[in-house]
Amino acid sequence: MALELDDVKRVARLARIAITEEEARSALPQLHGIFSLIEQMQAVDVSRVEPMSHAQEISLRLREDAVTEADQRDRLLAVAPAVEAGLYLVPKVIE
């Protein structure tokens, strides 16, 4: 599959990473190289194979529906870039 400049910009938007025209242009050959590597996967027939996400056959554990977290709001807010009145401050979202 041939990756084009517009694809790079579209994907950067999806990933929420600002990218200049220059950066997109210089990323393209490197991304092409990586995609050539990935294309090797197409050579094998996997029609009868199940996807594998974990080495062990386990399912997600369940637990009691009870409160286990302590109130750590102050400690967690202390590492935030901008806070006010116990809330994270961000640019206005709703017009």
Added chain:
Amino acid sequence: MHDATLKQLSDALAAGRCSSVEITQGYLDRIRSSGAEYNCFITVDEARTLAQARAADERRAAGHAGPLTGVPIAQKDIFCANGWRTTCGSRMLANFVAPYDAHVVERCDAAGMVNLGKTNMDEFAMGSSNETSYFGLVRNPWDKARVPGGSSGGSAAAVAARLAPAATGTDTGGSIRQPAALTGICGLKPTYGVCSRYGMIAFASSLDQAGPMATTAEDLGLLLNAMAGYDPRDSTSLERAPEDYTRLLGQPLAGLRIGLPKQFFGEGAAPEVLRAIEAALAQYRALGATTVDVDLPNMGLSVPVYYVLAPAEASSNLGRYDGVRYGHRAAEYRDLVDMYEKTRAEGFGPEVKRRILIGTYVLSAGYYDAYYIRAQKLRRLIAEDFVQAFKQCDVIMGPTSPSTAFEIGAKAADPVQMYLSDIYTIAVNLAGLPGMSIPCGFDCAGLPVGLQIVGDYFSEARMLNVAHQYQQATDWHRRVPPGRA
């Protein structure tokens, strides 16, 4: 004393021959005088470290010491440690002071170990040379013009240079084993699920695993005993009976069957690397082992499969870095999306951005089946090859890395060349199997060669036995870089 093993330090402390403060001060002095030469530490906090050492000595005086109480180790800067700057090698977290401890750090603290500092690493664990760190590259103590490997390059260099007797590392595609091989030390990645990932900054969740790095197999076992354990806060953490990973060390090797996959001995490996591996295998035969050829037919696809799965999972995990709750935030922005885009453009380095872009692409609408699902299916085939191979052998061996330590900058131009450094290690992560690297010789330039040992699920104790018996008959693991003795 700085060339002591964890075992020797433990014995010395137990016998009262020295205190944790003395041992710790010794390492801190070495770090202060030569740490910058290799750039293996991002954060050192002598006051905090010595306070831990004093507490360990007090605990010993009160009669509550365990085998590793008072023993200092270094922590890879991917583990959140309460009150310590935790950067993951990135500008995104350059000033992030973790408000909690990772499970692995909690367990080390509970054992009474002392934290010597946070070691340098490839940014967000993405790399095989420790050249992508925001805090500068790490130099190999065997040759400072060369890389130590990555992503746990700082931990590896610190142990190799005897600035720490052991360190924690993480391994997603080889990031413990490959730097261990390139710096002549021992490193183990346990079976997926053995160590908790809680508080371990996530790269690729289905592949990431914490593990010990040290100078001997015995020490790997001692440190793994401390690090391993069930943690309900990690949904992939396995609930199993606790085990003593050092319990089989003394077992003789007679009857051991070593599987040799032809895929590990092909054209890709440097001749001098293969020569050292062959010499190690001859030593194993002398110890009573036999070798058998095995076949891992799908192993050649492991690098492409990994470079779909790992970036995909990384693109999801690194979505949390948005400048809202922690980490870097851009200074100026028009609106929320602009804040996200600028924060992430500024906070991430080029390799991280590359992988996020790849990951976002392969997960996007229309491509998910062709790339991500296909890679998950190939992953099953790769894992099943190992299951079949372990019917004929007890452990699998081969080179850890296709080459010895390469020069700084040698693989910077083409990311794919760098990715191929992990050609022998990646399949082990895809399968979730335990893997380790131990030193087995040198090339003509005096650079270390690592032997990779892969075991069946949960066979870490047996693998450590296999390594330990080799280390009783050889002394590669005792070699120290020139000038570091």
